[in-house]
Amino acid sequence: MIGDANIVDFLLQFLGQFDGIDVIKAFSAIGAGTAMIAGVGPGIGQGFAAGKGAEAVGIRPDSQSDIIRTMLLGAAVAETTGIYGLIVALILLFANPFLG
Amino acid sequence: MEGPKIYGELFGLPITQTLVNTWIVMAMILVVCAILTKNMQKRPGKAQVIAETIVTVMDGLVGQTMGKDKMKFAPWMLALIMFLAFSNTSGIYGLRSPTADLNCTVGLALMTFFMTQFFGLKSKGLGGYLKGFLEPMPFLLPINIIGEFANPISLSFRLFGNLLGGGIIMALLYSALAGLYFFPIVIPVPLHFYFDIFSGLLQSFIFTMLSMVFISGAMD
Numbered sequence: 001m002i003g004d005a006n007i008v009d010f011l012l013q014f015l016g017q018f019d020g021i022d023v024i025k026a027f028s029a030i031g032a033g034t035a036m037i038a039g040v041g042p043g044i045g046q047g048f049a050a051g052k053g054a055e056a057v058g059i060r061p062d063s064q065s066d067i068i069r070t071m072l073l074g075a076a077v078a079e080t081t082g083i084y085g086l087i088v089a090l091i092l093l094f095a096n097p098f099l100g
Numbered sequence: 101m102e103g104p105k106i107y108g109e110l111f112g113l114p115i116t117q118t119l120v121n122t123w124i125v126m127a128m129i130l131v132v133c134a135i136l137t138k139n140m141q142k143r144p145g146k147a148q149v150i151a152e153t154i155v156t157v158m159d160g161l162v163g164q165t166m167g168k169d170k171m172k173f174a175p176w177m178l179a180l181i182m183f184l185a186f187s188n189t190s191g192i193y194g195l196r197s198p199t200a201d202l203n204c205t206v207g208l209a210l211m212t213f214f215m216t217q218f219f220g221l222k223s224k225g226l227g228g229y230l231k232g233f234l235e236p237m238p239f240l241l242p243i244n245i246i247g248e249f250a251n252p253i254s255l256s257f258r259l260f261g262n263l264l265g266g267g268i269i270m271a272l273l274y275s276a277l278a279g280l281y282f283f284p285i286v287i288p289v290p291l292h293f294y295f296d297i298f299s300g301l302l303q304s305f306i307f308t309m310l311s312m313v314f315i316s317g318a319m320d
Contacts, residue, residue, distance in 0.1 A: 076302060084261070
C-alpha cells in the first residue's frame, strides 16, 4: 500500500487498526515486563556482597554471625531498586492509571 | 491479591482489612506479653527467662548500633520490631499482612522520619541542624535535602514491595494449586518458609536497624 513506504508508517498503520484502549493495555503489559529488567542490578550486587562475606568468613571464622548479619543488612538495602521495578510492574498490571 | 477490602465505615472513615488485621496483631502481641510476664519473681521461671532474653538482646543491639548514651530508644525499637515481626509473618496464619498496605508502611516510616528530624534538631540546635545540610560542601544542599526525603520513601517502599510481592506470589500459587484434586498441603510449605518467615523477619530487622542508624546519625 502507498502509506507503508517505511517500517514506522507500517507499524503505525498496523496499530491504528485497534481500539485505543487495547493499544494501551498491550503496551502496559510490555512495559511491566520491561520494568523487571531492573532485577538484574540487585542480583549482581547481592551476589558480589555474598562473595565478599564468604571471603571475610574465610579470613576470620570466629566472627561469622556478625559478618552474616552485616551481609544480610547490606543485601536487603541493595534490593531496594529491584523492588522499585517490581512496584512499577505491579502498578501497570493492577492499578493502571492510563486505563482510568 | 487485590487491595485491602473495606468492611464498613465509622464516623466517615473506612474500616479496612489492614486496620482489622493490625488490631489482631496487636491483640496477639498483648497476649504474648501477658503470658511471658505473668507472675515475675527474682528467680525467673522459663517464661520470664524468654522475656528477659528478648529485652537483653534488644538492649545490646541498640547499645551497639546507636551508642551507650542512647538507650532511651530501646523500648520503642523493641516495640517496632515486635510489631513488624508479628505482622510480616501474618501469611502463615492466613491474614493479609497489614504491612502489605502502603498506608501502614508509610506511617511507620514517617514516624522514623519525624523522630530523626526532631532528635537531630534537639541535640544539635537549630543552627547546627541547618548547617548540617551544607556539609561537606555548600553546593550539595539540594542533594542533601533530597537525600533526607529519600530515606523514609525507600524505607516504606522496601517493606511494602517485599511484603506485597510475597503475598501476590503466595496467592498465585494457591490459585494454581486449587486445580489439583488433593488439598495443597506440602508444596506451599517451603515458599511460606521463604516468603513469610525468612523475608518477613529479615525485613523487620532491616527496618529497625535502618531506623536506629538514621536516628543516631542525625544526633551524631
